[in-house]
Amino acid sequence: MIGRGAVALGVGLLLAVGSTTAAGGSASDRSEIRHTPHLQLGDAPLIGYSGSETDQVRVMWQTVPEGSATNDSFHVEYRLESAAQWLRARAVVRTDTGVGGRVIHHSDLLGLDFDAGYEYRVQHVRDGVILATYGSAFRTRLPEASNRSFSFAAYGDSANVSSLGSFRLLQQRINQVDPEFSLLLGDNTYNDGSHDQIDARFDASLNPEAAAWNSGHIDYVSFGNHDVRTRSGQATEDSFSVPVPVVGVTAAASPPVSERPEHNYSFDYGSVHFVTFDTNSLDNPDRLDGLIEWVAADLAASRQPWKIVFGHHPVAGTPDKGESPSGGYYSRLVPALFAAGADAFMVGHSHTYGWSYPLTGGRDGTAAFVSHRGTAYREGDGVVQVVSGVGGKSVRSGSFGQFPFMAAGYTSSTEPRAEVGFTLVEVTPTILTFSYVAADDGEVIASFSILGGADHWGVPGRWSLRLSVT
Ligand SMILES: [Fe+2]
Ligand SMILES: [Fe+2]
Structure with a gap:
């Protein structure tokens, strides 16, 4: 054995x-x-x-x-x-x-x-x-109709071959918590996503913690700006293998043919549908529109009650990056994800940790969102953006006071301070719980939940509820 x-x-x-x-x-x-x-x-x-x-x-x-x-x-x-x-x-x-x-x-x-x-x-x-x-x-994965609870980890901005200590500590913590799999939220290998740098994740002599993990667990990749610096991301494409969308086989719809294979894909795990797209498109309206159209079609075709979109770039709300509700990235993506029923948008890029209130869109450069007093949101209120860019790179400073749509935010200058860590997402048929776990001691620094809406009530016979009203 x-x-x-x-x-x-x-x-x-x-x-x-x-x-x-x-x-x-x-x-x-x-x-x-x-x-x-x-x-x-x-x-x-x-x-x-x-x-x-x-x-x-x-x-x-x-x-x-x-x-x-x-x-x-x-x-x-x-x-x-x-x-x-x-x-x-x-x-x-x-x-x-x-x-x-x-x-x-x-x-x-x-x-x-x-x-x-x-x-x-x-x-x-x-x-x-x-x-x-x-x-x-x-x-193996949980099947579509499974009621069994499970958890996964998500983090961005992690392995740096010239300074691996923080990421190894993070991976060691993930190994101890032992979730089912990880989502890599981009900037997975600094500084340029080359083969030599990707060794930081897969060479057991450089990173025994990561090699022990990935021998028995899947890391689902997405592409950050650093990952595409070398040959448009070819080394990451070589080193990972995810479903290339083929309509009717691995996908419900096709991304634009100009997109590189393996940057855009979806999969299911139990009651959750996951889809990622290449957010390096954020400043290219034509490219972005094509990808958003694909993501919306992908989400619309999914029967899963939970829908999580992941990528690299936040739409807004981080002190170290410039995206805001007045930008094209926010104004194109957020209404589309909301309309398509996405529950959460998980990203990195900002080397901070934080999450938004449920976002519904915006008007005149201002975010529209559903404010809550507590940390339990209702599914359907909007899309919660989760920024989890503290996977090993040095944590950035700043405050979140100018972002009323952000529910919580942590940097090196907030109290409590942000530190290297990851998001642990615990999934049940009726509740998603997102916890910010510190790498060094496993402390849960903060957490929030999304409570399932009407399409979760019928579990385990949730499809029968849906069928009875159609
Ligand atoms: Fe980064
Ligand atoms: Fe980045």
Whole structure:
């Protein structure tokens, strides 16, 4: 048994492997593992479409050349945690990144039961001898109609290869809390999103906490301004694998064809629908309008009672960034998200922490929002923007007094002060709770909730309520 979240290394004799290029294996030159095997969703069908009756994960790892050529290969196997027999995974696919000899390898584990415990192992074989075995236990996603509560982490502005201490502390805290997965809210690898810098997240010798986490949990990526500095984000595209929207398979609608694949996608987890779009479009009205149209169509097609949109740039309300309700980004996006039923918009970019009251739109450059005395909002009142840009970079200063639509805000100069941390979102069928968790001691600095509206009442038979009125 391989412990959850652990990267297991071992050396032993290979007893029963046939051809090194058989299904589940790949032959290559003499290779050194640079990124240890980690999980991604791959091109999973969107819930409700053909193929979504079962779940899947993609196991990915990266190698660099090591010395003279030999007969190296990789073998991927998986099984239900309770099963005795290992099953051979799909054939390993190699993709040369064209950068420094880096080769991405992946193998898909398909036909998995939802809400089930599995384990996998990747064996690195050289001339018939197992050099090392990597692997982890993991859990598949909750199915669409599940009532089970779950949690996920969300943070932006994190890994910096030249100064990794704060992000490692954050990841260590997340590992201890052990949510189901993370949303990466952009600026995931400073300073330019290059392959060398992405090592800060996937090279186990540089960041053992992150490697332990991502061996058994999925980080769902979105793209910040720093991530697209090198070749428009190519290295991040290479290193992560998310559903590329294909209408009727992985998506309900197509983003504009001019958009890069993997920057815009959606997926479901239990009662929540998630969608991200490339907010680097914020200053380009044509591009932004095309993406907002796609996000609105995606949200409209979702049957899930909770809808969370994530990206990188806040629409307004942060002391260290210039976006405001008078800008085109706010005035285009907020009314569209509100009309489409989004519950929350989760972002980073501002190296602060804060959230807004439910936003509905605006007029004459002023935000329209529903003010609340307490920290429990009603679903349907508006879209709550959550800024969680304290993933490891130095926290910024400033105050929130000029933003009446912000419900709470924390910087290095507020009391209490902002510190490196993440948002822990706890999901039940009727309540979403967002907590700001400090990396160093796990303290919950602040929290708020969104209480589910009418479409949550019928749980577990919520669809029957909806059907009865149509
Ligand atoms: Fe940033
Ligand atoms: Fe940023």
